[in-house]
Amino acid sequence: MSEAVAELRSVTRSFEQGGVRIDVLRGVDLTIRPGEIVALLGPSGSGKSTLLQALGLLEGGFGGEIVIAGTPAEKSDSKARTTLRRDHLGFVYQFHHLLPDFSARENVVLPQLVAGTDRAEAEARSEQLLSALGLAARLDHRPSQLSGGEQQRVAVARGLANRPDLILADEPTGNLDEATSDTVLEQLLELVRGEGSAALIATHNERLAAKMDRIVRLHEGLLE
C-alpha cells in the first residue's frame, strides 16, 4: 500500500464569537491516497473551507493530527510547515488572487522560481500548462485582460505549477457561470489526472462531484 499524501485524524476546530462557541470540525478523519481526486461536499457553513485550511497548514488552532506526506504537521515548526506546503501542496481558490501586474505566464512562473526551479524550465512548464488549458494565445495577457474563466484557468495552472502531490481547491469554479464552471472543472480534473496529483475539491455542486473518484460529505462537524 502506498503512503497517503494526506491524513486527518480526529481533527477538531472551534470558533468563539460573541461568547458563543461553534464546533465546526468535531473529529474529522480523512485519508487521501496518491492520485485520488476527492470531492468535499457540504452545505454553506458546514466547514469545508475550515477543513481545507487544516490541510493547507497556514492556520493554527486545530486539534488532532494533520499528516502531510508522512510528516505530522502539528509537530513541525513554521519553517518545516512552509517546506511541507511548498514541496507537497498546491492551492486553487474561488477567487483567483492572481498578481495584477504580471502576465498569465509570469503568474505561473513565479511560484516555480520561489521553489528553486530555473527560469527556462519554469517558463516551459508554464506554457505547457497554460496551453493545456486553452490559453496558448493568452500567455502575455495580464489578469485584467482575461475573462473570469480564463483568469481561473491561470489560477489552476499556478496551483499545479510545482507538481504538488495534493491540490487543495476551495470552490475553484464557484464564481463562474455554470457552463464556464463545467469547462474549467473538467479541464482541472483532466490535468490533475494527467499529472497524477491527488486533489481535495470543495464544491456545492453534486453533478461536478460525481465526476471525481470519491465523495466525502461534511455533516455536523463530521465526515460521512
Ligand SMILES: Nc1ncnc2c1ncn2[C@@H]1O[C@H](COP(=O)(O)OP(=O)(O)OP(=O)(O)O)[C@@H](O)[C@H]1O
Ligand atoms: N475565523 C473565524 N471566526 C469565527 N467563525 C468562523 C471563522 N472561520 C469560519 N467560521 C465559522 O465556521 C463555520 C464554517 O465555515 P467555513 O467557511 O469552513 O464553511 P464552508 O462549508 O466552507 O462554507 P461555504 O460553503 O459557505 O464557503 C461557519 O459557521 C463560519 O461562520
